[in-house]
Amino acid sequence: SAVISQKPSRDICQRGTSLTIQCQVDSQVTMMFWYRQQPGQSLTLIATANQGSEATYESGFVIDKFPISRPNLTFSTLTVSNMSPEDSSIYLCSVVVSHNEQFFGPGTRLTVL
Amino acid sequence: QQQVKQSPQSLIVQKGGISIINCAYENTAFDYFPWYQQFPGKGPALLIAIRPDVSEKKEGRFTISFNKSAKQFSLHIMDSQPGDSATYFCAAKGIISGGYQKVTFGTGTKLQVIP
Numbered sequence: 001s002a003v004i005s006q007k008p009s010r011d012i013c014q015r016g017t018s019l020t021i022q023c024q025v026d027s028q029v030t031m032m033f034w035y036r037q038q039p040g041q042s043l044t045l046i047a048t049a050n051q052g053s054e055a056t057y058e059s060g061f062v063i064d065k066f067p068i069s070r071p072n073l074t075f076s077t078l079t080v081s082n083m084s085p086e087d088s089s090i091y092l093c094s095v096v097v098s099h100n101e102q103f104f105g106p107g108t109r110l111t112v113l
Numbered sequence: 114q115q116q117v118k119q120s121p122q123s124l125i126v127q128k129g130g131i132s133i134i135n136c137a138y139e140n141t142a143f144d145y146f147p148w149y150q151q152f153p154g155k156g157p158a159l160l161i162a163i164r165p166d167v168s169e170k171k172e173g174r175f176t177i178s179f180n181k182s183a184k185q186f187s188l189h190i191m192d193s194q195p196g197d198s199a200t201y202f203c204a205a206k207g208i209i210s211g212g213y214q215k216v217t218f219g220t221g222t223k224l225q226v227i228p
Contacts, residue, residue, distance in 0.1 A: 004156075040221075041220075041221070042202060042218045042219065042220045042221050043157070043202070043218045045215075045216070092156050092157075096214075100145045100147075100162070100206060100214075101147075101159055101162070102147065102159065102206075102216060103159060104149075104156035104157045104158070105156050106154075106155055106156045107154075107155070107156045109154075
């Protein structure tokens with residue numbers, strides 16, 4: 001298994017500002033993922049972050065809006081840039097370990113005013 | 114083709130009863146089918162998973178039934194307890210495009226177990 005921590009756990013931000021979310025894993029993992037979960041909804045993949053390469057973004061998500069860093073095998077950040085109320089959501093970090101098992105962090109609950 | 118359809122959207126079950134959540138998929142490239150349990154304010158937690166080479170997998174009170182020909186799979190929670198009240202997501206994983214695996218999640222089922 002993998003233990004994932006995220007910071008901050010929640011934040012309230014003003015429109016037009018940016019927030020960087022940190023994800024720390026207790027073991028080295030090749031692939032990390034960032035998801036968005038809007039209230040009462042399913043999980044939507046934002047991007048896949050591999051160490052040492054550019055993140056791969058899903059349709060509808062762009063690097064300028066959601067820049068991602070992956071400096072090593074245990075850490076990643078997701079920035080939500082130039083925020084608007086539509087960005088209010090839960091942002092989840094996730095990793096895949098052996099045997100296809102995917103684990104999620106506790107999430108960052110973002111509210112944009 | 115990448116969708117995973119999940120039903121029902123919400124479910125209320127009496128304590129001790131059986132909770133059943135169903136999922137269906139289209140893409141035969143999926144080869145791993147996990148279920149996740151999510152409590153309010155928490156991230157999803159892997160509950161149980163199955164591969165298409167078996168028709169059933171049981172872990173404690175949780176059972177996955179898998180019907181490969183119908184491209185359907187379901188989660189059964191036996192002897193449901195109030196502590197099982199959560200949102201459940203099915204998912205399907207496989208190499209879809211670009212040579213790397215993708216996970217597609219169902220829309221979620223909010224389960225409430227009443228005493």
